[in-house]
Amino acid sequence: MNLRSPDAAGVNSGGGTEDKPIAPVEANALHPCVTLSGLSKTYGVPGRREIVALSNIDLGIQPGQFVCVVGPSGCGKSTLLKILAGLESQSDGSVDFAFPASERPLRSMVFQEQGVFPWMTVLNNAAYGLTVRGIPKKERQEIARGYLETLDLGRFADAYPRSLSGGMKQRVNIARAFANDPELLLMDEPMANLDEYTKLIVQDDLLRLWEEHRKTVVFVTHSLDEAIVLGDRILVMSSRPGRIVEDIPIDLARPRRVFELQSDESFLRLRGHLWEFLKSEIDALRIREALPQSSKP
Amino acid sequence: MNVRSRELVVSTLSVMGFLLLWEVLSRTGVVDARILAPPSSVAATLVELAANGQLSRALTYTVVRFAVGMILGTVPGIVLGLTIGLFRWARVLIQPLISVFYMVPRIAMFPLVLIFLGLNEQSNIVMIALGPFFTMVITSAAAVRNIDPIYPSVAKSFNTGTWDLYMRVTLPAALPVIFGGIRVSLGLALLGTVAVEFLVASEGLGHLIWRSWQILSMSLSVAGLVAASAVGMMAYGLLGLLERYVMPWQQR
Numbered sequence: 001m002n003l004r005s006p007d008a009a010g011v012n013s014g015g016g017t018e019d020k021p022i023a024p025v026e027a028n029a030l031h032p033c034v035t036l037s038g039l040s041k042t043y044g045v046p047g048r049r050e051i052v053a054l055s056n057i058d059l060g061i062q063p064g065q066f067v068c069v070v071g072p073s074g075c076g077k078s079t080l081l082k083i084l085a086g087l088e089s090q091s092d093g094s095v096d097f098a099f100p101a102s103e104r105p106l107r108s109m110v111f112q113e114q115g116v117f118p119w120m121t122v123l124n125n126a127a128y129g130l131t132v133r134g135i136p137k138k139e140r141q142e143i144a145r146g147y148l149e150t151l152d153l154g155r156f157a158d159a160y161p162r163s164l165s166g167g168m169k170q171r172v173n174i175a176r177a178f179a180n181d182p183e184l185l186l187m188d189e190p191m192a193n194l195d196e197y198t199k200l201i202v203q204d205d206l207l208r209l210w211e212e213h214r215k216t217v218v219f220v221t222h223s224l225d226e227a228i229v230l231g232d233r234i235l236v237m238s239s240r241p242g243r244i245v246e247d248i249p250i251d252l253a254r255p256r257r258v259f260e261l262q263s264d265e266s267f268l269r270l271r272g273h274l275w276e277f278l279k280s281e282i283d284a285l286r287i288r289e290a291l292p293q294s295s296k297p
Numbered sequence: 298m299n300v301r302s303r304e305l306v307v308s309t310l311s312v313m314g315f316l317l318l319w320e321v322l323s324r325t326g327v328v329d330a331r332i333l334a335p336p337s338s339v340a341a342t343l344v345e346l347a348a349n350g351q352l353s354r355a356l357t358y359t360v361v362r363f364a365v366g367m368i369l370g371t372v373p374g375i376v377l378g379l380t381i382g383l384f385r386w387a388r389v390l391i392q393p394l395i396s397v398f399y400m401v402p403r404i405a406m407f408p409l410v411l412i413f414l415g416l417n418e419q420s421n422i423v424m425i426a427l428g429p430f431f432t433m434v435i436t437s438a439a440a441v442r443n444i445d446p447i448y449p450s451v452a453k454s455f456n457t458g459t460w461d462l463y464m465r466v467t468l469p470a471a472l473p474v475i476f477g478g479i480r481v482s483l484g485l486a487l488l489g490t491v492a493v494e495f496l497v498a499s500e501g502l503g504h505l506i507w508r509s510w511q512i513l514s515m516s517l518s519v520a521g522l523v524a525a526s527a528v529g530m531m532a533y534g535l536l537g538l539l540e541r542y543v544m545p546w547q548q549r
Binding site: 085086087105107108109111113114115117118119120128129131132133160161162180 | 447448450451452453454455456457458461465466469470472544545546548
């Protein structure tokens with residue numbers, strides 16, 4: 001597995017060091033805020049139909065980094081995210097967080113299936129994380145409203161989710177995760193159920209919000225294009241067993257505007273380059289899988 | 298006139314047309330007026346009953362029994378059902394008992410209830426409450442267990458405490474199904490009320506209807522039915538208002 005040091009490729013060149021409200025520690029390869037060591041996850045009983053979802057993942061993530069995880073279905077990227085979120089436990093290895101001590105919650109997650117609560121108004125949905133942390137009503141509503149305004153949902157604050165389209169609901173979801181002000185933001189294919197155009201709009205909104213607050217993000221997607229547009233760094237995973245096969249820095253300049261990026265020269269060049277690179281990986285994978293397995297898992 | 302008003306007019310005309318047809322068939326003797334009283338005589342009977350206070354008397358008894366039985370059955374039923382749905386130990390312990398008793402026809406249980414509690418109003422209320430009770434236990438348990446799992450996942454990802462989880466997520470998520478159960482319970486409670494009044498009561502709409510058969514007064518009998526359905530309609534109307542208040546987010 002070839003893990004390149006992110007710093008060497010200048011991943012934070014796009015204004016990574018100026019605006020860091022979280023960490024007194026400067027962005028630095030020696031001070032990752034999230035560390036995975038030998039992380040493994042196996043489903044099933046040993047010896048009987050065992051599925052190795054994740055195998056020996058070693059990873060370090062810097063504060064304020066936008067990390068995208070791409071891979072085909074079943075490569076374990078969602079499992080990885082769920083373990084990071086604390087919704088599932090690993091079979092082996094460790095997950096360590098090193099964020100400066102603060103009032104902030106550790107992490108918030110944005111799910112693919114949205115999970116916007118239909119019985120709460122958009123405002124109360126966005127304020128949910130703050131509500132369960134006991135933050136007083138006036139304060140939390142103000143905070144939530146701010147995030148909704150940034151995502152152009154201010155008008156819908158007192159509406160119920162049933163009046164919203166899929167794209168808008170996903171934006172509420174994103175507002176909710178951001179409003180909770182976590183150290184780490186986890187996103188599980190949040191744009192997967194949106195149509196092409198809505199996807200671009202929500203991506204743009206997400207970037208705008210992220211650029212304001214520069215949170216550490218782990219974003220899972222099956223779309224390489226999306227990963228290039230959004231991320232500072234792409235982790236490519238392959239399945240059977242799930243592992244990271246590539247760690248690619250993306251040094252497109254920030255702030256990025258999604259719509260302009262689609263026809264931007266450096267973006268297209270990078271995209272073409274990456275597709276070429278991945279094509280050889282995919283071909284190698286196909287060759288490997290065409291050969292008979294020498295040992296059963 | 299827009300589409301909705303037009304539809305309302307057509308519906309009203311439809312009902313009026315039906316009543317008119319009924320009236321005509323009765324008066325011309327096509328349908329024997331002694332067997333099926335025409336709407337006019339039913340209306341006249343109702344007016345008479347209202348005038349001499351019999352109607353309000355019967356209504357009071359019926360409505361009070363119905364309301365008390367409904368609440369007495371529904372509330373414990375929901376509480377128990379939610380407990381079974383949320384806690385595994387409760388399900389293992391209580392569900393089998395519920396299943397056993399649910400299978401016994403309630404009418405057959407009536408004599409037992411009478412022996413236990415005596416021939417009094419308490420037994421009446423208990424009988425009426427049984428239908429809603431079992432319905433709500435089963436419905437509430439199912440409601441909790443069928444919540445879309447994404448909601449508890451989201452709540453967990455925000456480190457939601459147990460109390461907040463139940464109050465802010467589980468309960469609201471289960472409410473639509475629970476209200477569906479309450480609708481069914483309402484019908485059962487009304488049925489139970491009239492049935493109980495047939496059998497043992499000396500007051501109430503059911504008793505009125507029963508008595509009307511004994512004196513072969515069909516107009517009285519239909520009048521009683523009309524009053525009973527009016528009670529039912531009012532109850533459903535009130536339930537609708539309650540639903541709108543408790544679940545403002547629900548799509549109509």
